[in-house]
Amino acid sequence: MEFTKGHGTGNDFVILPDPDGALDLTPALVAALCDRRRGLGGDGVLRVVRAAKHPDGAALAGEAEWFMDYWNSDGSFAEMCGNGARVFVRYLLETGLAAPSGGTVPLATRAGLVRARVEGADVAVEMRRPRLYATATATLGGLTLTGAAADVGNPHLVCALPASLDLGGLDLTRAPDVDPSVFPAGVNVEFISPGEPVEGTDGHVLMRVYERGSAETLSCGTGACAVAAVALRDAGRETGTMTVDVPGGRLTITITEDTCWLAGPAVLVATGEITPSALPA
DSSP states (O other), rough: OEEEEEEEETTTEEEEEOOOOSSOOOHHHHHHHHTTTTOOOOSSEEEEGGGGGTTTGGTTTTTTTTTEEEEEEOOOOOOOHHHHHHHHHHHEEEEEEOBBTTTTTEETTEEEEEEEEEEETTEEEEEEEEEEOOOOOOTTTEEEEEEEEESSSSEEEEEOEEEEEEEOOOOOOOEEEOOOOOOTOOEEEEEEOOOOOOOSSSOOOEEEEEEEEEEEEEEOHHHHHHHHHHHHHHHHHHHEEEEEETTTEEEEEEEOSSSHHHHHHOEEEEEEEOOOGGSSS
């Protein structure tokens, strides 16, 4: 089985080329590929398949040739992955499977059509504008925080830490407890603290995230978009550009009246072959 390994601000993925959808990809195989000691290791798997060849992408085949079949590291599906989309587009461009048309690359996802553009070493993806829709709580150990629920094609809960608490000191080795009536399909939980001003942007936020299906990751693109929307709202703004620092690096999010652009580095680090029968059962 051929693979490529890539990451966006430390959010890492196993990329599997499967243009015609012939690969028998199962939850068990995905989990084995993402195993960091006995597999390749990753926060998820990106299967590169033509939209027309995948039932979840066929409706968008007229607008995008390629469908991002994204799986979490535990073998579950996710509707969208912002960093995954950026790495996916980097792969399409570097392998010659796509070329920018009118400056952008269209991409089919379970959350709908995504467009991407290359900005030097960075890849930016245009996603839906985050929708803030509820208030809910997350409990981590003995700490309960109130946060804002946001829909970015997938669900998020953004929780600001009190000034007395250190973001780096949070124990994210287990999933925060959340209200299943608010998040019946689970939720990605972002914890944030304010950062120092960054020239040319409207704000700066530090973020850590516990992703459903993947545990704590070094970065979450859709989570950064949710965080930017909450930070702008709390600053009394509906649009603007936010810098979001994650453990894996820096992302820049620009929210307009209609859309949201997520920009940051997207890197391919290795290619090779793996023997599926050698992976853990």
